Amino acid sequence: MTDKPLSGRKAQAARNDKLILEAAHEVFVNDPEAPIAEVAKRAGVGISALYRRYPSKEDLLRKLAGDGLRRYMELAREAVESEAEPWEAFRTFMRAVVVADTPSITVRLAGTFTPSPDMFQAAMEGDALNKAMLARFKSAGVLREDVENGDLQMVTESVSSITIGDAERTREARLRILELHLQALRAPGAAPLPGSPVTDEEMGARWIPKGVKE
Structure with a gap:
């Protein structure tokens, strides 16, 4: 049994989450004190999209x-x-x-x-x-x-x-x-x-x- 493909919004959310986590690894390993806004910038997503997934x-x-x-x-x-x-x-x-x-x-x-x-x-x-x-x-x-x-x-x-x-x-x-x-x-x-x-x-x-x- 294969997984059903994600709908448009869910697929976009999954892509954003992957980008956010990859960016967070790069940003925080380099500088743990960096603001969360730097992660959004590195990931190329809006800060609101990041906060919807990670409130803090x-x-x-x-x-x-x-x-x-x-x-x-x-x-x-x-x-x-x-x-x-x-x-x-x-x-x-x-x-x-x-x-x-x-x-x-x-x-x-x-x-x-x-x-x-x-x-x-x-x-x-x-x-x-x-x-x-x-x-x-x-x-x-x-x-x-x-x-x-x-x-x-x-x-x-x-x-x-x-x-x-x-x-x-x-x-x-x-x-x-x-x-x-x-x-x-x-x-x-x-x-x-x-x-x-x-x-x-x-x-x-x-x-x-x-x-x-x-």
Whole structure:
């Protein structure tokens, strides 16, 4: 059974929403303090059309971050269920996360808005997926034993902070640097890692809005 095509107005609304979210990613990853009007301008839609869909900047940020989290979870689930050779499955996952640019949302937007309860629930599900993924690749002997979820998060966030030239050059540079990190992540590892990994609690604390005490 195929989905029915959207009517004229609904199709236009769907196109506008796609344009708004793409523009919001570009605008807010570059400058989290940018006004919502800048998103409408970048998307080429009227400010009234944007406000009909997202009544406030916080609503738009929650949608953007929520979509990024769901995309990350899709990629993690694919990695857990992949029938590919384990190292290639892990490498494919890490590359896909960098290409999807979901870590940029965390780096730039964490702490700038109040996450919804649904986002916290999704984050818990994501943690479970991460643990399953780490267990799979460690048991397969391809991922070094002293690597934890926080390490992978820091690697992808670090790589996603790279901006060189245009979008294509940035993508090329990010994947090159990621490959260097991947060689360090592969078992058995040249030497033990110093210190302790970033914990789930430390990563979660970043999403508490700035100025709000726990």
